[in-house]
Amino acid sequence: MFVHLRQQLNEIIGQALRGLYDQDTQSPPLAGQAPVILIDFPADKQHGEFSCNIAMQLSRVLKKNPMTIAQDILPAVQTGLSASAIAPYIEKVQVKAPGFINFYVSLKGFHAVIEDVLKQKGRFGISQYGRGQKFCLEFVSANPTGPLTVAHGRQAAVGDSLVNILKAVGFDAQKEYYVNDEGNQINILGRCIEARVRQALGVDAAFPEDGYQGDYVRTIAQEFMRKQKIKTIADLDRQPAEAFRHFGADHLMAVIQKDLEDFDVHFDIWSYQSRIATTRAIEEVLADLKAKEFIYESEGALWFKSTLWGDDKDRVVRKSNGEYTYLMPDIVYHKDKFSRGFKRIVDILGPDHHGYISRIKAAAGALGKSPDDLDVVIVQLATIYRNGKPVSMSTRRGEFISLREVMEEVGKDAARFFFLMRQTNAPLEFDLELAKKESAENPVYYIQYAHARIHSIIRKAKEENRLAPKISGSSGLEAVEEIDLVRKIGSYPEILVTCAKQLEPFGLVRYLQELAGCFHKFYDACRVLDDDLNITCERLALIEGARIVLANGLRLLGVAAPEKM
């Protein structure tokens, strides 16, 4: 509803401007230098529901005072408005200093918002903004060298919610996990497992210096011995060298997949480095890049000219010893992604990869795409706090809190919500005690409580045989708290679009907190189950609208909207 009004107002203002200035010989024609018409939502409601700053923008072009321009435009806008279909929904138009044109929504307009929500229910907020554009989001993509940590947990929460939001606004978005089942890290894992097996057989085997210290490696070693029936050193020596790392990677991938399933993050595509970046594929891509002269040789190594796209320096793709660096198979992988028809690719990475951004964007350029077709979202670390103190973490030393531990301690809902409570690009403090607390300080409960409370009222209304939620338009919805709540409900679709544009689910989290706040304020000020049945019906409709939006929003975040708590 609000989206619709906004678009209509935009057109009406456009018409008014064309009518006013195109035939005016004194003023230069606006064509070519006409500013874009923007309709904003004023922060302060005394300025109405929509405002337009076009008069200020025109001030420079027309060399006139913004106030006079606004006054000039106003009559034409009012004429255009009264002739349009949205006339009943706008109560008045006003010019205010320093030149804003403000639009005030009528009571009928607010009613229409609620009617719209009640009609669309679970689909309210869904739009076609993305026009079916194919989007690939790759995230988590943890190496199968250990269980998922809280850092991965935050990436999973961000990525999953982002895909949900993108889908809601009409993008064809997919979730992809890239499995680095080759390379140094996996080799180290293999050596660690082998060392643990030897130790279990009573041999004093050296553990790799940069190895994974966690106990889970011992568990994998035990499992390996059981499966391969290894009882002696002779049994062990019959194992091919790669058996350890294959077993370890398979085992840990199964662990990771289970972690993600339980976290309610379900990937559409699992891509394996071993299958995509084959020796042959690498050679083909390398030959292609060489032909385009994006590759040169120096000091026995092959370098990629990433500086052509603004990187600090060129990057080695093949070392002088003949091995490829991590970048080379990753270029092949991104080529593979583009070849699957995605218009935009988003890599969600940890903060330690931020030096990698310009490199991989350069790769997109070298592959014949625009570096802008590939976005990198950096998810900053989440530090776990217990009893007010940070818990130190290091995967290598085996000191870390796993995602599973957090999930089991605070529950999936609180965990997912907490991971999204700050802007993605800002570090996050995750307070375990707070997340477990069932009180007002805990934001996730604040929102869920609003939902449960509404449910409880509606349930009671039914039990007492009251009328169903309905907008009659004859009374009610006039109190400040009521209108504030409607206004908040109506802005939901725009919030989703903004989150999608910015690739930032945090905005939705904040919105839901505000929406819950608007509801609680309303609840305190206005009684729903009133003696006046008209008012009761309207207020039931209002809170049912709020409930629907709370449920829709929480669903996109992967957080439950309970009917009772």
Place this chain on the structure above:
RNA sequence: GCGCCUGUAGCUCAACUGGAUAGAGCAUCAGUCUACGGAACUGAGGGUUAGAGGUUCGACUCCUCUCAGGCGCGCCA
């Protein structure tokens, strides 16, 4: 040394990407229920938006410099 990010109320964070008097939650103090779930609500105090210039009708937002903090700068992944 070079590059990126950050700096907003005592604390944790917002501010619709350049809009109107910079807002919430904690914490502090003072209040609110004979009724729909008190896991709630109302009010008060608290700010030179790190600092200094600049751009313009208008700056927390953009540009330059300074200060403070974080991260990245490998033929690692």
